[in-house]
Amino acid sequence: MNNRQMEIMNIISKESKINVNELARKFNVSQVTIRQDLRALDKQGMLKRVHGGAVAITDDRISNRMCLNYRVKKRIAREASKMVQDGETVMIESGSTAAILARELANKKEVTIVTNSLFIANHVKELNNINVILLGGILQKAAEVTVGPLIRSSLDNIYVDKFFIGVDGFTEETGFTSIDMMRAETVRCMAKRAKNVVVITDSTKFGVRGVTHLLDTEAVSTVITDSGIGKDYEEFLIEKNVKLIKV
Template identity: 50%
Template structure:
């Protein structure tokens, strides 16, 4: 189990640096983060024990070419700002649905800093990532396990979702267009995202602005089904106007 210090910026920074480097040594991490090599070794040991990275003598490397770790490191600071804005919408004691995706991983980290939060998710990665935080309850939905992204999908996942109703759901996307709405690269994950939206009063998309230049193969949600989009300030004026034309509240950070 990860300790409370897992949520310090240092551990997140280590994961980000390791994900962006084939191999990185302890001395480099120590110098970059301004802490002792002993502290770095302790962090690396904890992260390795939880499957986040692999240690070697004098350093660390990514545990694999895992898709989630790569996406987590891309636009890391932007995604963190988006996650913090999304977390500000959630009150202590609230239960929320969180779909898979790199920004949602960071959202879960922010929510775990609050008091008495319950997170319902189909992401085994998220569940594992914040497993050591005692002030957050995690409900992991059942279903068919997709190894690369560590998510659960399929009919059983959708059936489990019908047992819950929440005020807010947070969904990540892979693309958007006015005609197709919000899209995903995986059909089964798109189906789960749609099922989650049906069980929430407020549907919130969390995504960096790069996704507005992309298009996934599977439709997740029509624009009319979305209440809010939280993104970064690099979103184009055109995309901003399109979202607002669908009465979507947009928060850019």
């Protein structure tokens, strides 16, 4: 995604609808160029093309959540990608920042992604240098993820160095939390197969409490977030020997 497309995503996250003519004037490019941008973003599931422009996806799909705070999530994902080596196998759970990370790994050579996210698998399927191992289980259609006991057997003989996850909340009392119990259980199963668990999330999740426990603070090795994280949370994570990276 180029800088102009990133700015288009920023605009549509605020205005919900964008017009080809207005964008062409704003960026001082042709309407053909803008249509190409919108076509590319539509193909990635980032927006929906309509006559004369495009509209934001308004449901709770990952593609819609990717639009929110997109620039911040992009920086977080780019920083996380630096942890991945050419030829490495990593696990990535579902989430908007996780999906952006999966695309960032296109800059690596022969990376394998183990995931329970059908969305992520589709999001990178045309990238020749990324291989995907999709974990089987019960499909949550709205979230496009697999969950349930079959995940455990799917994980047999799979061990990775890094497992990247998003979260729905964090407080000092609860640790990392989620809004979905079955997905939380799946994350815990996947985390047991990784040497290092890396949380990738924007700072708005700190101070928010999800409905169910996800992981203890001590179970996470690294947190990558933006500079908006509160000082108290920053100090708490460091005290718990969690490596904190701010972008």
